[in-house]
Amino acid sequence: MPIEVLERAQSELTDWRGSGMSVMEVSHRGKDFVACAADAETRLRRVMGISDDYAVLFIQGGATGQFAAVPMNLTLPGDRISLVNTGQWSTKAKKEAAALGLDVQVVADEAASRYTTTPGPGSFAAAEGSQYLHYTPNETIGGVEFGYVPDVGVPLVADASSTILSRPIDVDRFGLIYAGTQKNMGPAGMAVVIVRRDLIGRARPGTPSIFDYAKMADSDSMLNTPPTFSIYLLGLILDWVENLGGLEAMGTVNKDKSDALYQFIDRSPFYSNPVAPTARSWMNVTFLLARPELDKQFVTEAADAGLANLAGHRSVGGMRASIYNAMPIEGVLTLIDFMDDFAARHG
């Protein structure tokens, strides 16, 4: 999270807006918190360009909760959906949809490249009769990201957890966008769901109320006590994004950050990145050391230098630099300096 946001949250933690209470303690039905939640929604609509054709919902349970909630709201058992498989997150979404009785047609599958590619524009379409097509614009583990929005002829559903707010997005191209908040929108514990209103109101019988988009939309996401602290922090983060110039500016910075890192890696004989250039993520930059036996030492020395969490996911090994919005360009340059020095000593 941006340090400016954390410091503001810290300064207000025991006395929010002169209430004498923490924002975690005020009534979620009181006018101050209702205004706080409305402000977060308004800012999100402004920053992302979300029209009134879409509802914006704040739902507990993160993206994994939405793996179930999306099928429960948009399909009946036996329905068909299409899915693009670009890595572990797509695979998890697929598994949960199948467990809910769906016929999941994988219309593009990047397993053969070991998830180092994304399918190109026009290379896939929804299978006939699909209720929607699900894809994962950014996969954190492989470090692959779509550089474009697919055109698929059915409502497009995106798990945007690890790319939301990182660059401009044309919301009108989507039927539904959901995102766990813990990458670019605050702490873990909530998902933001942006759903076209005509898709709402068809939840299966037995859908848990807190996952029912119609009930959540009708109650302004306050069917039950909402995660007030998460909503408050989302508002602060959106304020920070707006002050930096919105998604255009975020996109420029994020491209610069990832470009710097990829260029360094590509020029280095010691480091390599296995991802196809068109599929490289702006958020998760993976790289391999020429001498994998030094992986542990690299992680340890990096941590000592204040560069945390660089080990790649255990399923793929190697390294991964997650450079979400809160990471300034200076952090990336520090990482490059460290990598350069490490390579000089061990290359």
Next chain:
Amino acid sequence: MPIEVLERAQSELTDWRGSGMSVMEVSHRGKDFVACAADAETRLRRVMGISDDYAVLFIQGGATGQFAAVPMNLTLPGDRISLVNTGQWSTKAKKEAAALGLDVQVVADEAASRYTTTPGPGSFAAAEGSQYLHYTPNETIGGVEFGYVPDVGVPLVADASSTILSRPIDVDRFGLIYAGTQKNMGPAGMAVVIVRRDLIGRARPGTPSIFDYAKMADSDSMLNTPPTFSIYLLGLILDWVENLGGLEAMGTVNKDKSDALYQFIDRSPFYSNPVAPTARSWMNVTFLLARPELDKQFVTEAADAGLANLAGHRSVGGMRASIYNAMPIEGVLTLIDFMDDFAARHG
């Protein structure tokens, strides 16, 4: 929340345990956070006396999420359950269970008293063939609380959201206890589920993974990214409870707090409490003014005096003092002084 806990969270908000990061930012799979979550569970087990026969789960979605999750984990459609209806929360639990296809037998219903009573010990039992009996030990709106644990012959399921940690509890009497965290366990956004292990592993097909007790138990509640800040704060609150002497001490303080308020109300000609003496809540003390036309003025003047959130629920009117664990006896005495003064001016 206790001010001591808030102040500690504030002091650590930008640098948790020397990590240079917020606890909201560290990896939930890293050893520091894994230890933090394990510590919260260990403390909860110690404070509540939870044996290893029970799993302790941290699940997003609050108690309302559990209204669905409990039936999904313990029943199949068409199954029968029994339920005691003591107010709005019981009614909501009933509605969600019925929507999940259950035959819900209401074996005690306090609607006739306008929810100012609880059924006495031995006055009800589970209907034949019930998978479990659900009740709400404390109802926040009516301000009624069970002073005893029912003996019902089938697994007893309790929504303990508004009473957990307020007094000693004999966990072994229960099949399952769940509680939203936002009363006595921290901010909104999480439920704690304490479930006897032999009841785990029977989730219906199509149960969302994040609600599946077996999957959550197998993954130490880290099937997906857990609400890290909520778990961290729960640990701090449990530390606070232990330092004060545990649940015995909490129970003594809470009884003293509510006794003081009820005694003042009972002795006053201006205030009254409609709840049967044996059913009076230690957490939510409701009261009526002799002149209801002064309700608004009472709330406004109280707020000006620093006494917030005293309006009763809109469904019942009147006043309600929610005196959860974090409210010290001094706060109750201040309220009594204010009430006394208000009555003197308007009685």
